[in-house]
Amino acid sequence: MEIREVRFVRGVTGSEGLPEPMRPTVAFFGRSNVGKSSAINALxxxxGLARSSSRPGRTTEVNYFDVDGKWYLADTPGYGYARLSKTDMERIAxxxxxxxGAQEVPIRLAVVVFDAALGLQDSDRETVSVLRDAGRLxxxxxxxxxxxxxxxxxxxxRQAMKEYPDSTVIRYSAETGEGRGELLAVIGGTIRS
Ligand SMILES: Nc1nc2c(ncn2[C@@H]2O[C@H](COP(=O)(O)OP(=O)(O)OP(=O)(O)O)[C@@H](O)[C@H]2O)c(=O)[nH]1
Ligand SMILES: [Mg+2]
Known part of the structure; x- marks a missing residue:
């Protein structure tokens, strides 16, 4: 699959803001500062497409990007940023x-980004559970x-593969481009199906 044209659509905070028409969506989840936005930019x-910064916890909306008028990429706010106020943290959660979980959000693939240098954290495992319970791939x-x-x-x-034998695990670097081809291939498969 090739990606030709990507443009920012809008930041979304609830059902009423979802883009129209709805299209297959690949959504990125993960702890604050883990590199969700950078991973999208590399992909x-x-x-500078998805804003990435060394100041974590800034994005509180779900940012939608239109890809070739066919599908969407969604960049979600990071969880677990300790320095946010309780109110902000609750809002993001x-x-x-x-x-x-929303029925009206057609997430074909939920990409849970974790830190490969650190390994899976409990908050990542929790996110995987929530997504799987909602029936997401x-x-x-x-x-x-x-x-x-x-x-x-x-x-x-290896540990992540062992813990989640039914999921694809990709070694990735937004910095070097490692894993980009593999990720693109999986996305291509889920968008076409
Ligand atoms: N070395 C290295 N640094 C990375 C990589 N990906 C992201 N970073 C750095 O990690 C920091 C956070 O990256 P972001 O893409 O903003 O992370 P995020 O998950 O979108 O953060 P929030 O939106 O705040 O939740 C930035 O300083 C990036 O340059 C990577 O693959 N390798
Ligand atoms: Mg981000």
Whole structure:
């Protein structure tokens, strides 16, 4: 599959803001600062598309991107950013649980981004559970594979495969482009089907 033209549609906070017409959607979830926006930018090869920053916890909306007028990429707010106020954290949690489960959101593939240098965290496992309970197809993306010790990264990827034998686990780096082809191939398969 090729990606030709990607454009930002809008930030969404609830059902009434969803883009029309609805199209197959690939949504990225993950802890704050894990590199969801960077992973999307690397995937579509547009550096500044999904805002990425070293200041985590800034995005509180679900950002929609139109890909070739055929499908959507959705970048969700990160969870688990300790420095947010309780109110903000609760707001993000509410939005995420709505988006993860809503019938009217046709998520064909839920990409759960985790830190490959750190390994899966309990909050990641919780997200996988929520998504699976909602009937979503989950892919685990081990981002930042360029960071940390190669051995650690390899072990963390293996561990994720062992924990989730029914899910595709991809070793990925938004920095080097590792895993991009593999991710694109899986997305192509889910969008076409
Ligand atoms: N070395 C390395 N750094 C990365 C990679 N991906 C992201 N980063 C860095 O990690 C930081 C956070 O990246 P973002 O893409 O903003 O993370 P995010 O998950 O979208 O963060 P929130 O939107 O705040 O939840 C930035 O400083 C990125 O440059 C990667 O693959 N390798
Ligand atoms: Mg982001």
């Amino acid at each position: 579509v090869r547009r550096k 509410r939005r995420l649980s709505w988006f993860a 989950v892919l685990l993306l081990g981002n930042k594979s360029d960071k940390g010790r190669r051995n650690d990264v390899t072990n963390h990827i």
